[in-house]
Amino acid sequence: MNNLSTYLIISALLFSLGLQGILLRRNLIGMLISVELLLNAANLNFMAFNRFLNADPVAGQVIALFVMGLAAAEAAIGLSIILALFRTMHSINIERAQKLRG
């Protein structure tokens, strides 16, 4: 429908917003949300390249499914780490998680 550059620009905008969030936030859940934005921007890139450039029509969709599964696994592990950190630290500000500092 539209050309490839439109999707690439939207994806770059999403990626830079996610990068902004992951650089600024000190809340672990906020950083996890930004990581999800980054993964989705990459996914959008994969789907756009698959739609317009690739000769094999299913490769990009399989990659997108793989990224979605990895993002679900990452969210599960990240949220369990957040819960464990909250139980021991009573805070999820990552600047207070300094027990391993020498």
Place this chain on the structure above:
Amino acid sequence: METSGLDIMMQAVFWGMVGLTVAGAWIAVFPRNILYNVLGLALALTGIGALFVCLGSPFIGLMQLLIYVGAVCIAIVFAIMLSRPMHLEVPPWPPSKLAMGVVASTVFFVAAVSLALKTDWTPSPDRVSDTSLWSVEKIGEALLTRYELVFEVISLVLLVAIIGAVITAGFSRRLSP
């Protein structure tokens, strides 16, 4: 005349979805209240799913809606409710850190956009107009024949992640006083 009207409507729907996605991403990053961030993330992910449908792949769009909006966002809301209301303890951002973050992401955005615009993408001629190859049957067949290793590996990764999440959350309860 009929088709051009339909085309204009599709363009309007597309740009509406783009606006929804960008607005959701904005809400997901900038407000202080963490619950607003999660709801903005859900909005952005729904918009990206609609963009996948616009790209001609409704299956991946549905998977996006099911996995991200239905599972990941709900899990994040669940984790927020299990811990304390965190918007109370967020300090305001120091302006130097804010400026550095803005500069870094702006540099990345300009670099990526100029790369996307300067490169001469040569589209595959039989893919631009063709949408018949995008059926769910094709994806299922490819997942069970050519990309079967991907399928197995992601099942294994999800299993290990589930076990690891249970162990991490459970052990911390036993260890904490």
